Amino acid sequence: MSDEREKYNQDPRVICKYGEMCYQKNEEHHKKYKHPPPSKTVKKHNMHRFLPFNKVQKTLKGKSADSPKAETPNNLDKAPETSKSDEVSQDEKSSGTSNAASDTQDTVVSGAESNNDEDSSEEECNFSYYHKHTDPIILKELFLVEMPDDFFKFFECLKKEAKKESKPIENILDSVNLQLIGPFDFLMGKLPKMLCKDMYLTHWRFYYDPPEFQSVLKKKGTSQFHIGYFRDDPKEKPVFLAKNDSAKDCIITPISENIFGAVYWYLQHETIKSPFTKMASQKLINKVKSWAEQHKYTIEEYDMKKRQKQIACRTFHGAGIVVPYNKETQVGYRPLVEKDVKIKEMFKKLKDAKTQDEKDKVLAEIQPIITYASIAVDECDFGTGLEAGIALFCSGLKELQSNALKCLEVAYSLLKRDAFKKIIQVHLERRRKGVKLSIL
Template sequence: MSDEWQTYRDDTRTPCKYGRNCYQRNPQHHSSFKHPPKNLKRKNENYRPNKKRYKLTASPRKDVNDTNKDLDHRDTQGDIGSVDQKTRSNEDNASTSKTDLDKGSCDDNIVIKFPEILLYHDKSDHNLFKELFLVEMPEDFFKFYKCLEELESFEKVLSSVNLELIGPYDLLLGKLPILDNKDLYLVHWRFFYDPPEFQAILKKNGKSEYHIGYFRDHPDKPPQFLASCDSSKDCSITPMAKNIFATIYLYLQNEKNTSPFMSIACQKLMDKVKKWAENHGYPLEKYDMKERQAKIQTKTFHGAGIVVPYNKRTQLGYRNLVETDGNLKKMFSKLKSAKTQKEKDDVLSDLQPVITYANIAVDECDFGTGLEAGINLFCSGIRELEASALSSLQAAYSLLKRDEFAKILQAHLKYRRKGPNLSVLSINEK
């Protein structure tokens, strides 16, 4: 074995996926990944990999150490590959959770065994929000509740304008039970299309799936805005305002104009909300999407966009997916309408390169690409794509230090349900 080859073998860095044919010119890439000596010939110069049709599955993977041994063996054969161990670890987590996804995902008949006697959390303990929901609630969340308490029977007042408090507000209302399974708090009023970044706090009454919630780019940072979504229609998230007072005011304006039978009730509450906002210094302004456009790398299927660290000089942090949104939507549509397994396999095979290249992008520090791919797969609402969505997002969230979002997503996909009543207490009891 030559000295150059021995040096390459002893190098502890991860092998580059492209080996001698690496096209990357970024210095950071070459400092992060090892590349084989270029003056050594392949042992099998005529080797050509067979083209295969792939299925998007979460099959069990080898142990990381075994994989690295395989890569070292492949290096001597000239077929070079690379493995990012942190990413692979997240993919393994997705694989182990595949059984849970098969049991519960997209299942409206999920059943949970609750205690015979339910006890409820102390509504005065605000530390519970972070413990149970993995995110801190902003100041306006609590201010709005205190203002509501000034009203007599405020739940009836909200009901008169077709609204009800949900999600984390149930803790302040004393309606959140003490449960052993902490994952259930993460799916309490989490609607079918709600990504981990979106947390519902209000909804329309009855059978409507229209809901309003906070949108965060990072679990440890304040929400960027409040937005609305109607899961009975699609995954679209529509920004409304930066604080809850402005959000409710805008909602009431719209309801007043579209629902004449509620116009009087809407105007009364609008007057109250305006007074509260002025007293506490909250502007009643609509969210300016131009501000958001300057921050995001791409819109994603839900439209609210994603924000990740991006270095303009090195162009590290995000690159476009290999397929346009339009083409992806066509593939998802074909998958939904597929009537045979062969038809499904054909579409899944076409989708595989999108996921593969997104994973390569993550390996090369373009974490936003993995985040975009995972969000789009999740927003498709297709069960066959959930394991791939989980794998992509777990890797991206971990590398972006957004691990709380990964936990929320895993719980959501395990108990993912459709419908207007997504309270944890609405899950059927055995």
């Protein structure tokens, strides 16, 4: 037994359930969990947190060294650098002989390029994708929420338009800088079958997206502007589609009751903002309006006033939360002990704190808010726990992330919104900024 393996076996920390596949760099994670030393044979899905299965490339001797390298998905974060010897799978146990003695060798492709010194003549992929004609009910198994009828109707309209113009479906929105994401990747047959099902819950989940928000569209390129469905309960249909730009803040702004209205809103604003896409936007506006009329969907903007009567509070993201509330007994929700303005000031002080002592001082000020919310939950005011968890989540501060998770886990459990509980657990474990959020 190697020294590393012996040291690992004697380590008293909890074993990380992802083992060698874990990509976490968070210090708190590594303090709590132990990870096995890397094995000599490195599988492809160990070297990259997103790739579903190994891509095997057969390399024949005597070929030119200039043949194209194996293609792999290109919307990925770069995996940690590994030596070439680590990237090549020897797999001697299964073959019984050394690859060097064979005329054909199997190479595991890592990241975006192959490390073969010899050229490939044939590539064989042993991972598969969900077929675009797969029963859409699978979507609920993957994303834990059911997509509404307007989602599928809109995709059907794009499909017909793509066939009419002899273009791929995704190209229909290219001219207006809009990209189909999330569940749409399933309908387009682009979603890979993953070993780790949790990864679907992080597919295009932006930094400030709470579990209630499911992204379906984004502005192309490096923009973090995206549009998604917002629902109060995972078992219910979405209430509206909203927009958010995670590069700016956590604010979720309602747009329309359906995706036709949301895209119509986007195109109207695009004609004003961008002279480069003005003509294309105007052309598509007419089509979207026609599609909406054909399927009897309104393109009017969502009226937030009618939601005011339902929500317990607006919350930090502005979209509000809806929880069971008994007006007679006043059980179900009570306001947080501090006003939002005061809490935001505390968050800013924590963000600006330079030393650990300064941080500890601010954290001590925030703790009574969390404690009060916990007491409220114990007294059946579950909405207060949800509000506190959303506030801590929207702060975006890593110092408050564990508190946010605890508050939200308890609140979602008591509200019987288990799908949201699972989503927030996976999201916070893998939460990251930027636009490299796809598993493709």
